[in-house]
Amino acid sequence: MFLSIDTHDPRSIYQQVADGIKALIARGELAEGAALPPVRQLAADLGVNLNTIATAYRELQREGLLTVKHGSGAMVASRTLRKALTELVLAGLPKSKILRLVMDELRMVMKGAR
């Protein structure tokens, strides 16, 4: 991940980090589903505090760009996936049916990908 921090930038550090990650996602350099570096590692790489990165990740999660899970890191959320699921939810499908669809599609897609 190529992120840089500019101490002359009027934005706060965590904001620069959040904006930087947003830009990477927007440019496709961080693909949907890609894993982000652990908070501690990125903090070390950038030479900033762990909490600063955690704040950036939290902001991105709040905006729905990141999927963060305790114990297994953060990954870039999939807008396409969200769009598809939103369609199905709005169509009134119960969660169980949606999951069935997902499992079926996934099985078919992974078979094709062998």
Place this chain on the structure above:
Amino acid sequence: MFLSIDTHDPRSIYQQVADGIKALIARGELAEGAALPPVRQLAADLGVNLNTIATAYRELQREGLLTVKHGSGAMVASRTLRKALTELVLAGLPKSKILRLVMDELRMVMKGAR
């Protein structure tokens, strides 16, 4: 479902049924995720044999337009969903990670739909 069968049509009946359903899906009259009538019911409605409909459904399933499950009928597949899942599979994500993403996004989407 508005499907009609023309005995003068050179196409076989199951093909007419399959093509008719494709057209309904293409026109959006059968939305992604929508349930199709049970094989027996559609056969009765159209006055054709049960196996004819089953063959049509099988063809549509083979083409990926339908998701068919023993005991719970057929439903229109979601192209958007497939596209999203394909992206993630091609990105090299293991099934487990993809399912985590799906669950996370689904939770977020359903929360917003309250």
Place this chain on the structure above:
Amino acid sequence: MFLSIDTHDPRSIYQQVADGIKALIARGELAEGAALPPVRQLAADLGVNLNTIATAYRELQREGLLTVKHGSGAMVASRTLRKALTELVLAGLPKSKILRLVMDELRMVMKGAR
């Protein structure tokens, strides 16, 4: 604006105009914040004297239904806005704090409306 004057109406003309505008506001045809036609234009449209319209506008302003300003015409007052401001005044907030609240909320509202 659809206003009509009836010379057989026992009410005075300015009263008919004022009542007519009140009715337009009540029916929502003149929304809160909407601009009213200039005094001269409305007078010409209705074929009455300029002062008659001015009197009607003054009455509506006195009743708090219109906000009139030298040089920039009249507009329909916002009952909701007045209610909100009244609340804050009664809560003892000084004008400066209220204006700060207004500016903050306005900034937030206009951002969301982008």
Place this chain on the structure above:
Amino acid sequence: MFLSIDTHDPRSIYQQVADGIKALIARGELAEGAALPPVRQLAADLGVNLNTIATAYRELQREGLLTVKHGSGAMVASRTLRKALTELVLAGLPKSKILRLVMDELRMVMKGAR
């Protein structure tokens, strides 16, 4: 302000504080426009760290329940005010006209309150 922290509560402290303030607002014990205690003071009162309270305030601000301003503290936002301003913005009024309305209404309201 009556807030209490329960160390046995599974929610994080900042979440308890944020929820507590939300409840106070919902019950009307913190009126619209009311000032909240300074971050440092509330932190001292509750015996927690300054940052913990700051996090709670930030969350409430993000949700639009608080108006926070550098150097002059936090106050409860006015939902009524926001609703009124939203109406006017959606009606297409430019910021300048809206502010004129506000000033006019405010002048009228404060005169009545004398």
Place this chain on the structure above:
DNA sequence: GTGGTCTAGACCACG
């Protein structure tokens, strides 16, 4: 005076 942010270091919860 006010809130905003950052750091260093700690402990917890999750998997």
Place this chain on the structure above:
DNA sequence: GTGGTCTAGACCACC
């Protein structure tokens, strides 16, 4: 291992 939170204390920016 991962992120989440809290603390203590610092400095900055705004008014």
